[in-house]
Amino acid sequence: MTRGARGAGATDVIVIGAGHSGLAMSAFLSAHSVDHVVLERGEVANSWRHERWDSLRLLTPNWQSRLPDYCYEGADPDGFMTMPEVIGFITRYAGFIGAPVRTGTTVRSVRQEAAGFRVATDRREWCCRAVVMANGAHGIAHVPALASALPGSVRSLTAKEYRRPGQLDEGGVLVVGASATGVQLAEELRACGREVTLAVGEHIRMPRVYRGRDVQWWLNAAGILDQRFDEVDDLVRARRIPSPQLAGSCGRSSLDLNALTDRGVNIVGRLVGIGDGRAQFSGTLRNECTMADLKQARMLDAFDALARRSGFAAPLDEPMRFAPTRVPEMPRLVLDFERERIRTVIWATGFRPDFSWLQAPVFDPKGRLRHHGGIVAPGLYVLGLNFMRRRKSSFIHGAEDDVRELGAHLLGSVRDPRAVVHLKANAAVFRPGV
Amino acid sequence: MKMTTPVDNGVNVEALLGARKALTDAPEAAQFKWRATCSWVNGTHSRSSVSSFYGLGSEQAHKTEFKYDADHPAIFASEDKGATPVEYVLVGLASCLTAGIAAVAQNRKIQLRSVKATLEAGMDLAGILGIDSEVRNGFNGIKVTFEIDADATRDEINALVAQSQRRSAVFDIVTNPTNVTVEVK
Numbered sequence: 001m002t003r004g005a006r007g008a009g010a011t012d013v014i015v016i017g018a019g020h021s022g023l024a025m026s027a028f029l030s031a032h033s034v035d036h037v038v039l040e041r042g043e044v045a046n047s048w049r050h051e052r053w054d055s056l057r058l059l060t061p062n063w064q065s066r067l068p069d070y071c072y073e074g075a076d077p078d079g080f081m082t083m084p085e086v087i088g089f090i091t092r093y094a095g096f097i098g099a100p101v102r103t104g105t106t107v108r109s110v111r112q113e114a115a116g117f118r119v120a121t122d123r124r125e126w127c128c129r130a131v132v133m134a135n136g137a138h139g140i141a142h143v144p145a146l147a148s149a150l151p152g153s154v155r156s157l158t159a160k161e162y163r164r165p166g167q168l169d170e171g172g173v174l175v176v177g178a179s180a181t182g183v184q185l186a187e188e189l190r191a192c193g194r195e196v197t198l199a200v201g202e203h204i205r206m207p208r209v210y211r212g213r214d215v216q217w218w219l220n221a222a223g224i225l226d227q228r229f230d231e232v233d234d235l236v237r238a239r240r241i242p243s244p245q246l247a248g249s250c251g252r253s254s255l256d257l258n259a260l261t262d263r264g265v266n267i268v269g270r271l272v273g274i275g276d277g278r279a280q281f282s283g284t285l286r287n288e289c290t291m292a293d294l295k296q297a298r299m300l301d302a303f304d305a306l307a308r309r310s311g312f313a314a315p316l317d318e319p320m321r322f323a324p325t326r327v328p329e330m331p332r333l334v335l336d337f338e339r340e341r342i343r344t345v346i347w348a349t350g351f352r353p354d355f356s357w358l359q360a361p362v363f364d365p366k367g368r369l370r371h372h373g374g375i376v377a378p379g380l381y382v383l384g385l386n387f388m389r390r391r392k393s394s395f396i397h398g399a400e401d402d403v404r405e406l407g408a409h410l411l412g413s414v415r416d417p418r419a420v421v422h423l424k425a426n427a428a429v430f431r432p433g434v
Numbered sequence: 435m436k437m438t439t440p441v442d443n444g445v446n447v448e449a450l451l452g453a454r455k456a457l458t459d460a461p462e463a464a465q466f467k468w469r470a471t472c473s474w475v476n477g478t479h480s481r482s483s484v485s486s487f488y489g490l491g492s493e494q495a496h497k498t499e500f501k502y503d504a505d506h507p508a509i510f511a512s513e514d515k516g517a518t519p520v521e522y523v524l525v526g527l528a529s530c531l532t533a534g535i536a537a538v539a540q541n542r543k544i545q546l547r548s549v550k551a552t553l554e555a556g557m558d559l560a561g562i563l564g565i566d567s568e569v570r571n572g573f574n575g576i577k578v579t580f581e582i583d584a585d586a587t588r589d590e591i592n593a594l595v596a597q598s599q600r601r602s603a604v605f606d607i608v609t610n611p612t613n614v615t616v617e618v619k
Contacts, residue, residue: 273611283609287599294593330575365461 008125011035012414014117015132016110018044018101020090021383022134024067024399027097028407034414036128038099039121041106045090047136052083054164055188057248059180060395061214067093068400078214080248107135111359116379129414130379132406137385137394139354143347144176149274150345154337159185159348165192171343172196174279174335176271178203179242182348183255186265187247197335197342198260200285201270205292205325206244208254210303212317215246218303221310225392226401229373232387239387242350257289257325268332279335279342289325297321353385374406378413381406445540463490478512479505520573524553526604531578534598544590547583576608 013029015022018040029036043049058065063077070093072081081089094101108120116129141158150156155169159181165188172195175186186198206215219225232238247255257267269288273280304319335342355369362376363369373389374382383402384394392398457464466489472482485499503516517525528551539546555576561569582591599605 269609280611284599284605287596287605290592291596291600294589294596297589 008118008127009037010127011037012128013037013130013132013410014039014110014119014126014128015134016107016119017133017135018094018099018103019047019134019136019384020045020067020093020396021136021399021403022132023090023094023097023099023101024403025132025134025383025407026099026101027068028403029410030097030099032407032411034411036100037126038101039105039107039119039126040101040103043103044094044099044101045087047138048083048086048090051138051160053159053162053185053188054083055249056184057082058086058396059243059246059248060216060397061248064216064220064395064397065089066397066400068403070096078252107357109357109359112380130381130410132381132383132410133355133358133376134383135354137353138351140352141347142350142352144271144349146271146274147345147347151277151337154342155344157344157346159346160351162346165189165194168194169343171341173344173346174199174271174342175346175348177201177242177348177350178245178257179348179350180244180246182346183245183257183260184247184249185346185348186260187250187255187263190260190263190265195266195341196264197266197268197332197340198257199268199271199279199281200257200288201282202242202288203257203292204242204244205256205296206246206254206299207256207296207322208246208250209252210300211307211319212315214252215244218306221312222302222306225390225395225398227391229387229389229393235387238391239385241387254322256322258323261326266332267328268335277337279337281331281333281335283331283333285331286327289327293324353382355382374402375409379410381410441540441543441545443536443540443546445537447537447540450537451541465489475503475515477505478510479503479515481516520555520557523573523608524555524576527576527602527608528553528578530602530604531580531595531598534602535580535582535594538594538597538601539584539586542590542594544594545585547585548581549583550581552579552581553577 012034013036015025015029015036015038018026018038022038022040023044026036026038040046057080059080061077062072062074062079062081065072065081072089102123104123106122108122110117110119110131110133112118113127116127117131119126119128119131138160141160143156143158147156157168162185168189173189174197175182175189176199178186178198178200182198186196190196208215210218216225229235229238245254245256253259261267267285269282269285271279272282300319300321307316307319337343353369355363358369360377360380362371362380369376369382369385371382371385371388374385374393376382382388383399383406386394388394389402389405390398393402466487468484468487470482470484472480474480480503482502482504483499484496486493486495488494502522504519504522505515506512506518507514532549532551535549536546553576555573557573558566558569560566561571580595582595584591584594586594
């Protein structure tokens, strides 16, 4: 390693974030003898340590938890890792690959220079030929603008701030969003005796187990997890599909809206307005549930067709179909926070990656990072975003294929100086149009 | 499903998909304004008309001006010279969903033979008459029933109807709040 100008450190590649993606890229770079440093604002697996609720388990079974040359080797391949287990899994991987991680180093800015990039941190600056942004897809918990109209008596929490039921004030809870996060928090709070209302918009219904196999086994066998970003009809939509209603914390049982209704959770439509101390919900609930039921049925049809074609070695249970989602005859459209003693709103309304420190013209008019399968520009890469290169890109087991392909591209731009392209002049070239 | 002739529901899907692509790249052209005028005739009878609208960056016009009489039936002590305004809401919802079904079916290569929608909306007059302040003025629910004959399975038809709701402007207007500003000039 050489010393750059003004005491800046110099290396070939800076990887931002020591989670599973950044570490997998580090392993790739080490294997190809590329000098690099992994900058981590906290500790290895930091967001798993500090930005998740206590009871959370991975949505993917243990057999699926793998990174390059590294996999789960415990006694329960069908189980789901707790957060301490995930932290241990990733931390052991960092040691296994000998990743050059600089912990406690927060990136302040990344900008392009003549020969590459300059990365400013709260410790020192770095000059490098390439940057890999592996800081994750969940940097910012999205809260819709209408949250600002909440009455002062109601406490607002994001899914990143929520830890456990006891953290909430007494009283009822409105959980906004019925993807994996929302259904899990609604279930946990209801199990503690809270009155829970769940606002439901577009959602993906999925059984935990079908014909005796975990749904992830089916998705894997059907090749759905391996679908590539350049072979889907509508990539923008595919990247926005909400996470399915799955949980790893409920044994192997499903956590769909019927399961929540059985437990006494009140199901209402999408939250569309707050005013005069009241929340207003959309009248679209029935259609959202119909769509989710139809999509689930099509998925199960595809699984059954796959089973007929493939003749899997191990026997499967008989095909079956799940009961349609039960929607109240007249779902509630209005909820009065005061009258119903709702003291907390939890926003389970999705996450956005945080690239606020990236000073380059690589964002679309809505502020989203432009990238082509993770390639922002030669020398600038991102990892771990939803359906970035494949449907599995945001999963732990999705890192391996993405890192191999993006790593190969990165090697080309680091080793060939002519490959460095100035973003300002060429920003339009890298539109993620496919 | 075996087709001997190409699917034709009278919908130009290529043009719609082309418009989607073009308007993605030119968001300002996607800004439309819809208009109507209404003049009081007598009693509860009024006559509305639509002719111009704005879109694709300029003023546009229908081929002809369309006129609509609205009134209330005799049991409301009116002269029944047209549909009631709330019935026009049902007309708008039905025609929007039906147009959506045709477009989605064309895009999914499903030949339609007939589509019929029947709508019914409940209303408690205690609301508009001010008898009970707990009762809203508007509908307490709308029930839409489709009868569809098409070259498709039951689930495919259900999916058509579901997707047409997801893409329908009037369905959105009816199910979600809208700011309404009423001024006097």
